Amino acid sequence: QFHMIKYKDLKWEESLGQGSFTRIFKGSKTDVHDGEKHVTEVLLKELDVVHKNCWESFFEAASLMSQISHKHLLLVYGVSVHGVKNIMVQEFVKYGALDLYLKRGRSVSVSWKLDVAKQLASALNFLEEKNIVHGNICTKNLLLAREGDTSQGSSPFVKLSDPGVSVTMLGKDVILDRIPWVAPEVLEAPENLTMECDKWSFGATVWEIFNNGNAPLRGWDLKRKRQFYESFQQLPPSQWTELADLISQCMEYQSAFRPSCRSIIRQLNSLITSDYVILHATEPVTQ
Numbered sequence: 001q002f003h004m005i006k007y008k009d010l011k012w013e014e015s016l017g018q019g020s021f022t023r024i025f026k027g028s029k030t031d032v033h034d035g036e037k038h039v040t041e042v043l044l045k046e047l048d049v050v051h052k053n054c055w056e057s058f059f060e061a062a063s064l065m066s067q068i069s070h071k072h073l074l075l076v077y078g079v080s081v082h083g084v085k086n087i088m089v090q091e092f093v094k095y096g097a098l099d100l101y102l103k104r105g106r107s108v109s110v111s112w113k114l115d116v117a118k119q120l121a122s123a124l125n126f127l128e129e130k131n132i133v134h135g136n137i138c139t140k141n142l143l144l145a146r147e148g149d150t151s152q153g154s155s156p157f158v159k160l161s162d163p164g165v166s167v168t169m170l171g172k173d174v175i176l177d178r179i180p181w182v183a184p185e186v187l188e189a190p191e192n193l194t195m196e197c198d199k200w201s202f203g204a205t206v207w208e209i210f211n212n213g214n215a216p217l218r219g220w221d222l223k224r225k226r227q228f229y230e231s232f233q234q235l236p237p238s239q240w241t242e243l244a245d246l247i248s249q250c251m252e253y254q255s256a257f258r259p260s261c262r263s264i265i266r267q268l269n270s271l272i273t274s275d276y277v278i279l280h281a282t283e284p285v286t287q
Ligand SMILES: N#Cc1ccc(Nc2nc(N)cc(-n3ccc(CO)n3)n2)cc1
Pocket: 016, 019, 024, 043, 074, 090, 091, 092, 093, 094, 095, 096, 097, 140, 141, 143, 161, 162
């Protein structure tokens, strides 16, 4: 399914943090093409040894991303297995995950945020056309390749990362902790993961982007998070009614009623042309 990379061709540099069951490092890989040595900077994503039994699912996520290529999907160079170590080798994306970028208090404009939302919607539309479910859409898995500079009018560029270990392999608590990104129907039966679930997660991700990377339901314990779904609650609506409408359409408890990707893109396009964007050219930093 994908390229096997020799462990000896990889070099680890600084640690860059961790995801669920994984650790990420900056690194480099060395290839030899027609006698020439090429060194490429990469992101090394290691599956925690304690979860090595999830290696199939970990690599399934990698192969999902390497089966298809799209400008807003992360490029996975391949995988490397060395003893108990399972490593996914990814293109290094310059500015890392969007949740941390937004938390660092960059004041970005409304049009910057809409641009990012539209790029994510086009990646989702592409996956839908290929009948591929991602299963873990959130700003932690949205990578910023280009910052974009609103004053210069250059726009940001994002890439959707791999979904990581499948939600079907995760314990109930890990799934509960993913409220409100995980669709309600997935809680009942994780194997229910469908494209409709990605639309729910898209709604929660757009909510994050417009709330400067503040996690929705931050600090809520698992009991309160479960009750959020049991009482069919919605996230606090944005003052921008049309945006709030799009988010609540995506976060519709009945999966069949969620909008198509085409409709999501159409609604984002009309938001981009609305006068709200001009009025809120650069949001005051709210932190
Ligand atoms: N400071 C800093 C800094 C950190 C990371 C990158 N680059 C990068 N490249 C990738 N291919 C994937 C990721 N990820 C980050 C979280 C996840 C979870 O999915 N991935 N980060 C660049 C700068």
